[in-house]
Amino acid sequence: MSRLLALAAETPARGHRPWPRGEVDAAGWTAAGEALAAGSFELLGLWGERDAVHMALREPQADVIAVLTLACPHGEHPSIGRMHPPAIRLERAAQDLHGLRAVGLPDRRPWLDHGRWRRDSVGEAEEASSEAAAGYPFLPVEGESLHQIPVGPVHAGIIEPGHFRFTAQGETVVRLEQRLGYVHKGVEALMVGADAARMVALAGRISGDATVAHALAAARAVEAASAAEVPARGHWLRALMAEIERVANHLGDIGAICNDAAFALMQAHCSALREQALRAAHSAFGHRMMRDCVVVGGVAAEPASGGLDAVRALVALVRARFPALVELYDETASLQDRTVGTGVVGEALVRQFAAGGFVGRASGRGFDARRDSPYPPYDALGVEVPIRAEGDVDARVWIRIREVEASLALLDRLIDELPGGPSRVAVPARGGEGMALVESFRGDVLAWVRLGAGGRVERCHLRDPSWFQWPLLEAAIEGNIVADFPLCNKSFNCSYSGHDL
Amino acid sequence: MRKILLESLLRRPLTEPPPALDDAELAQLGSALERATRRGLGRSLAIREVDAGSCNGCELEIHALGNPYYDLERYGIRFVASPRHADVLLVTGPVTCNMREALLRTYHATPDPKWVVAVGDCGVDAGVFAGSRAVVGGVGDVIPVDLRIPGCPPTPLALLRGLLALLARTAEGG
Numbered sequence A: 001m002s003r004l005l006a007l008a009a010e011t012p013a014r015g016h017r018p019w020p021r022g023e024v025d026a027a028g029w030t031a032a033g034e035a036l037a038a039g040s041f042e043l044l045g046l047w048g049e050r051d052a053v054h055m056a057l058r059e060p061q062a063d064v065i066a067v068l069t070l071a072c073p074h075g076e077h078p079s080i081g082r083m084h085p086p087a088i089r090l091e092r093a094a095q096d097l098h099g100l101r102a103v104g105l106p107d108r109r110p111w112l113d114h115g116r117w118r119r120d121s122v123g124e125a126e127e128a129s130s131e132a133a134a135g136y137p138f139l140p141v142e143g144e145s146l147h148q149i150p151v152g153p154v155h156a157g158i159i160e161p162g163h164f165r166f167t168a169q170g171e172t173v174v175r176l177e178q179r180l181g182y183v184h185k186g187v188e189a190l191m192v193g194a195d196a197a198r199m200v201a202l203a204g205r206i207s208g209d210a211t212v213a214h215a216l217a218a219a220r221a222v223e224a225a226s227a228a229e230v231p232a233r234g235h236w237l238r239a240l241m242a243e244i245e246r247v248a249n250h251l252g253d254i255g256a257i258c259n260d261a262a263f264a265l266m267q268a269h270c271s272a273l274r275e276q277a278l279r280a281a282h283s284a285f286g287h288r289m290m291r292d293c294v295v296v297g298g299v300a301a302e303p304a305s306g307g308l309d310a311v312r313a314l315v316a317l318v319r320a321r322f323p324a325l326v327e328l329y330d331e332t333a334s335l336q337d338r339t340v341g342t343g344v345v346g347e348a349l350v351r352q353f354a355a356g357g358f359v360g361r362a363s364g365r366g367f368d369a370r371r372d373s374p375y376p377p378y379d380a381l382g383v384e385v386p387i388r389a390e391g392d393v394d395a396r397v398w399i400r401i402r403e404v405e406a407s408l409a410l411l412d413r414l415i416d417e418l419p420g421g422p423s424r425v426a427v428p429a430r431g432g433e434g435m436a437l438v439e440s441f442r443g444d445v446l447a448w449v450r451l452g453a454g455g456r457v458e459r460c461h462l463r464d465p466s467w468f469q470w471p472l473l474e475a476a477i478e479g480n481i482v483a484d485f486p487l488c489n490k491s492f493n494c495s496y497s498g499h500d501l
Numbered sequence B: 001m002r003k004i005l006l007e008s009l010l011r012r013p014l015t016e017p018p019p020a021l022d023d024a025e026l027a028q029l030g031s032a033l034e035r036a037t038r039r040g041l042g043r044s045l046a047i048r049e050v051d052a053g054s055c056n057g058c059e060l061e062i063h064a065l066g067n068p069y070y071d072l073e074r075y076g077i078r079f080v081a082s083p084r085h086a087d088v089l090l091v092t093g094p095v096t097c098n099m100r101e102a103l104l105r106t107y108h109a110t111p112d113p114k115w116v117v118a119v120g121d122c123g124v125d126a127g128v129f130a131g132s133r134a135v136v137g138g139v140g141d142v143i144p145v146d147l148r149i150p151g152c153p154p155t156p157l158a159l160l161r162g163l164l165a166l167l168a169r170t171a172e173g174g
Ligand code: SF4
Pocket: A205, A208, B053, B054, B055, B056, B057, B058, B092, B093, B094, B119, B120, B121, B122, B123, B127, B151, B152, B153, B154
């Protein structure tokens, strides 16, 4: 029997779907932390509430996923981060949002809380904040001829806000320290007490570029909690949206990465294709980004007449134009000179952080929720997952290129084999607990929800893939020149809003 | 690369004709711009985009303004890196408590005359995030706003219409 299942089975919680959840004591909690540190478990998420802390784990060898819960009647729990560094930021966030103290946490600085939240409404962690207001101590750096470059939160460009503190020796970055949390909107607090429909609408606004994936993860968690079955056509239409979203974002990223390597031609062509993807989405689903198109129980509406033809035309267009762009990327020496060998992340690190998406796959970790924790319709379709070993900017571009091609093939099948019947089912408002793992263009999104008796949200947590990718960017830039940071950063394209919540 | 360049030369441009201006938007601008000086901006607008808490959806559509279909620069509208070079602040998102100060500082760093455009449902009134204790409110709750472009996110066409209306008025000399 798997160690993870054994831990979860100690005191199993009832009605947690589809994976088990179990209550553990401090010893069980610590044992899980040790298994994480030893590399036998992977961390999928860690989140708190007023008097408990939860951790979603995966045991790859046994192909098992489970949630462990530790009650924290005194607001304290043994720190996982002290054994397994990927948990540090998660524990700092739980400390800010719920006042939970992770005992032994090596870094207790506030993370999302900048000491500026409004105090006029009742919050869960009023007192945590005074500490945050006192100014943020960056990690000290000592050494000869080092200088620091503070960047942000407002960046020069149309990008999200965050602060980067570079320590450089000459042109070379010795250390990058990120400070995030600027766009924290209190989304999870807004979800408490909401009905499932509003919860999913909010989830669709956690990271705008992955609105379909986040809404889908949230909706699937609600459906799991309510033991509802979405009709096949609903699943297929959702996947159709998710693949359009993937293609659109990857096209945008490929162009933007090349643009940051001073090759604007690629950006012009890729952004034109991306525009076509958004227009096809609009024709089929009535919104360029398919916002609010995934709802609890299925999809908001049937595709408009002619909409599926627009998607077919998009597939044909990208198929016709993309190969020449790929060739251009491959054969432009000045571009390759910038991307090859830049911003390398090693396999050990992506495994330790269980980083998903192109960040993980470019460094040898192949996890893709569509294949490795499959949900309909991907369980029937099968998904090819490209993988590279180099871990550099170039590899992250290539993963995106291969995924665009794979998504085009999926789109063909999703349209050709689209089942008939209803695309939505009414989901009864009842209590329960559910979790979902959904593959966004950026990596796996985790959603967890506990619904009260009337179907109202008691606690919902969404973990964007960026949580486990941001820290790796700090590692990727080390030893590179400062001028290559925009390029590295774009190749990661982590979500600020998805992370800050 | 030569093949692609040659093809691009021969193909018709993708760029679309400019959209017609919306009367309501023009009217909205009228009063705001009366406050402005008579100095014309020479049919050129420099925009500094500020994400004050957005979900990044609005940023994607603002980005799209630069693609070959909308090609914002042909109107003399361009995005600049520093608020000191900007005529217009294009502000997205509900203003989060953590971004309030950065927004204010950016506003004060922008020389007069300046205009502020609040973008998206969130920029207008915090949208779905209204009421959160981590959110101050819409852009107008922090700095004076001259034009609002609603939508979640507003389409590039809606953004373009708003900006062109702004440009038309500034070119008239306010
Ligand atoms: S208006 Fe919509 S797209 Fe824009 S920031 Fe708000 S939620 Fe995101």
